[in-house]
Amino acid sequence: xxxxxxxxxxxxxxxxxxxxxxxxxxxxxxxxxxxxxxxxxxxxxxxxxxxxxxxxxxxxxxxxxxxxxxxxxxxxxxxxxxxxxxxxxxxxxxxxxxxxxxxxxxxxxxxxxxxxxxxxxxxxxxxxxxxxxxxxxxxxxxxxxxxxxxxxxxxxxxxxxxxxxxxxxxxxxxxxxxxxxxxxxxxxxxxxxxxxxxxxxxxxxxxxxxxxxxxxxxxxxxxxxxxxxxxxxxxxxxxxxxxxxxxxxxxxxxxxxxxxxxxxxxxxxxxxxxxxxxxxxxxxxxxxxxxxxxxxxxxxxxxxxxxxxxxxxxxxxxxxxxxxxxxxxxxxxxxxxxxxxxxxxxxxxxxxxxxxxxxxxxxxxxxxxxxxxxxxxxxxxxxxxxxxxxxxxxxxxxxxxxxxxxxxxxxxxxxxxxxxxxx
Ligand code: C6P
Numbered sequence: 461x462x463x464x465x466x467x468x469x470x471x472x473x474x475x476x477x478x479x480x481x482x483x484x485x486x487x488x489x490x491x492x493x494x495x496x497x498x499x500x501x502x503x504x505x506x507x508x509x510x511x512x513x514x515x516x517x518x519x520x521x522x523x524x525x526x527x528x529x530x531x532x533x534x535x536x537x538x539x540x541x542x543x544x545x546x547x548x549x550x551x552x553x554x555x556x557x558x559x560x561x562x563x564x565x566x567x568x569x570x571x572x573x574x575x576x577x578x579x580x581x582x583x584x585x586x587x588x589x590x591x592x593x594x595x596x597x598x599x600x601x602x603x604x605x606x607x608x609x610x611x612x613x614x615x616x617x618x619x620x621x622x623x624x625x626x627x628x629x630x631x632x633x634x635x636x637x638x639x640x641x642x643x644x645x646x647x648x649x650x651x652x653x654x655x656x657x658x659x660x661x662x663x664x665x666x667x668x669x670x671x672x673x674x675x676x677x678x679x680x681x682x683x684x685x686x687x688x689x690x691x692x693x694x695x696x697x698x699x700x701x702x703x704x705x706x707x708x709x710x711x712x713x714x715x716x717x718x719x720x721x722x723x724x725x726x727x728x729x730x731x732x733x734x735x736x737x738x739x740x741x742x743x744x745x746x747x748x749x750x751x752x753x754x755x756x757x758x759x760x761x762x763x764x765x766x767x768x769x770x771x772x773x774x775x776x777x778x779x780x781x782x783x784x785x786x787x788x789x790x791x792x793x794x795x796x797x798x799x800x801x802x803x804x805x806x807x808x809x810x811x812x813x814x815x816x817x818x819x820x821x822x823x824x825x826x827x828x829x830x831x832x833x834x835x836x837x838x839x840x841x842x843x844x845x846x847x848x849x850x851x852x853x854x855x856x857x858x859x860x861x862x863x864x865x866x867x868x869x870x871x872x873x874x875x876x877x878x879x880x881x882x883x
Contacts, residue, residue, distance in 0.1 A: 471764065471772050477855050479504040479760075490825035493863045498643045498671060498804055498851035499829050500693045503757070507696055510756040514749045522748055523722060523739070537748055540755030541738070544703050547758050548669075548688065549679035554737040555711060557704040558746055562670040563593040565689035565704035566637075568741065569666060570597035572714045573687075573706075574635060577664075580606035583632045585663070587612040587620055587649070588841055589642040592834040594668040598637055612638075614841060617795050618645040625657055633663040640672035644833050644849060645794035646777075646804035648672070655684035664710075670694060674761075675802055675853075676770040680705055697757035698750035704741075711737050718743035761854075769854045773803030776852045780805055780861045789872055789879045793842060803852035806833070809868070811882025812875045814846040820874055821848075821867045828864075 477483050480502050485492045494502060514536065520529035522537050538553070545553040559565040578584075584598045588611055602609045610628045613621050620638075629636075636658040641648050651667055658665045666687040672678055673688075674695035680688055687710070692701035706714075716723050716734055720743040725733035734740045761769065778798055784790055784805070791808045795801045809817050818830035831846045832839045839846060850864055872879060 471768055471854060473855070473857055476764070477857075479506065480855055481505055481508070483855060487825035488823055493824075493826040493860045493867075495850040495852065495856065495860060495864060496827045496829050497853035497856070498694070498833075498849065500699065501674065501696050501853050502855070503696055503698070504760055506760055507698065507753045507756045510753040511698065511749055514752050519749070521745055533748055533752075536752040536755070537746070540751050540758070543755050543758040543762075545705075547678075547762065548673065548705055549681050550705055551681075551708065555705055555708050557706075557711070557738050557741045558751055559689075559702040559704055560700055560747070561693070561702035562668060562689045562691045563702070565702045566594055566666070566668060567597050568704055568717045569687050569689075569706070570601050572717050572741075573664075573710060574598075574601055575605070576715065577634050578605040578607050581632060582607045582634045583610050583630065584608070585610045585612060585628050585633055585636040585658075587638055588614050589618075589620070589645065589647055589649075589838055590637070590639050590835070591643055591668065591670065592836070593670070594637050594639055594666075595837070598635075607634075608632075611837075618642075618647050618793060619795050619800060620647070620649055622650070622653070629657055629661045629663065631661055633658070633661050635664050635666060637666040637668070639668040639670075640678070641669075641675065641802040641804075642794075642835075642838075643671050643804065643851075644806045644835050644838055644847065646801040646806075647795055648676075648800050648802060651683045651685060655686075659684070671802060671804070674769075675766075675773055677766040686710060692750070692754040692757060695757055696760055697754035698747075700747045701750045701754045708737065711741065714741070716740050716743065720744045764854060772854055773852045773856075774798055776856055776858065776861060777801065777803045777805065779858055780850070780852075780864065783861060783865045784868075787868075788883060790868070791844075793847065804849060805851075806847040806849040808844055808847050809871055809875065809879065811878035811880075812871065814848045816875070817848045817868075817871050820871045821864070824863070824867045824870060826863055826867045 518532040520533040522534040541553040541556045655665045664686040667685045669690040673690040688705045693699040723743040793806045814830035829849045
């Protein structure tokens with residue numbers, strides 16, 4: 461199990477890895493090296509056990525039946541809400557809304573709060589780094605509401621160019637929507653400063669925290685943001701669960717998103733009133749068992765300590781960048797200052813398609829992601845169609861980095877002619 465000490469957080473990696481059954485898998489006769497954590501993380505047996513235990517002992521619908529199972533299921537589901545609130549420093553668990561994923565949480569804000577708040581001519585500020593989940597809803601809404609989308613561009617090494625903010629933020633800005641950590645470059649956005657600058661012009665700040673909450677301490681009070689979204693499946697939890705956090709007064713003022721069971725106060729044939737928070741924004745039967753198991757994932761991460769997770773990934777990142785330096789066939793992307801960067805390395809092997817790189821790595825049991833990673837405007841800026849991405853999590857080891865490096869040696873061997881032509 462992991463240990464966090466006050467001064468130097470360290471992880472007992474051998475013990476920790478024992479908790480993840482899938483890490484014992486072999487692919488093509490070799491042990492799995494899982495470096496696709498930004499896409500989704502693996503799950504510890506504690507989370508898997510919770511899922512099985514729930515279905516074997518307490519399965520029932522929630523907030524409905526008054527029988528024992530219904531009460532147990534409701535208690536377990538609501539317990540996760542409290543754990544999620546504690547994890548991000550929410551003022552109360554009523555500020556936590558369960559969704560399917562980050563994408564749905566952001567769309568919820570777009571089609572409730574933003575649809576009401578935006579008038580023709582208003583402006584939404586996003587960044588060049590955004591995942592399509594934090595871009596497409598705003599593009600759609602801008603079209604629907606005749607609003608304008610303004611973009612924070614990047615410095616040459618892929619940080620946000622804050623010099624443009626004075627021009628971009630005006631009294632017409634209603635929302636700044638920013639990814640806390642980029643899923644491609646790893647860039648960590650200076651959210652506190654963005655919040656201060658957004659609030660100074662009366663705008664709200666939405667943080668896409670899909671790649672930050674799983675990897676580092678995040679506190680919504682310290683960030684001073686207004687909305688924050690993340691996904692359970694990227695942080696040891698099951699798929700199908702997302703979290704939307706927003707300040708209570710904003711949630712209170714928002715109209716419901718979907719209509720149906722649970723979200724109502726009273727329904728007659730000519731009138732409907734809404735339930736209190738958080739239920740007003742959770743229509744229908746939710747993903748009960750997966751939310752319950754997500755609670756176990758949060759407890760697991762809390763035991764390890766988010767500062768320890770961040771420190772471990774930063775060490776792996778530093779080691780990997782050192783090992784991958786001075787290889788002329790590699791084009792590496794992302795900030796050089798590791799304090800401003802999460803545990804993600806995207807790159808291209810010159811002259812070789814990212815899918816081919818990924819396929820050769822997969823032959824050696826190394827799982828990475830290839831393509832545009834749902835960030836086409838960023839890849840347009842990088843001037844490449846796609847990239848290969850290795851992304852770390854708490855169970856990765858320096859040996860995984862070594863495997864990646866020798867995997868890339870193999871890519872070089874196989875594609876030496878194409879690489880030679882490109883150099
Ligand atoms: N990025 C990746 O491989 P969902 O799919 O809703 O759980 O998360 C969407 C999302 C939003 N923002 C950021 C910054 C993300 O990285 C992601 C998911 C995965 O990079 C899958 S495309």
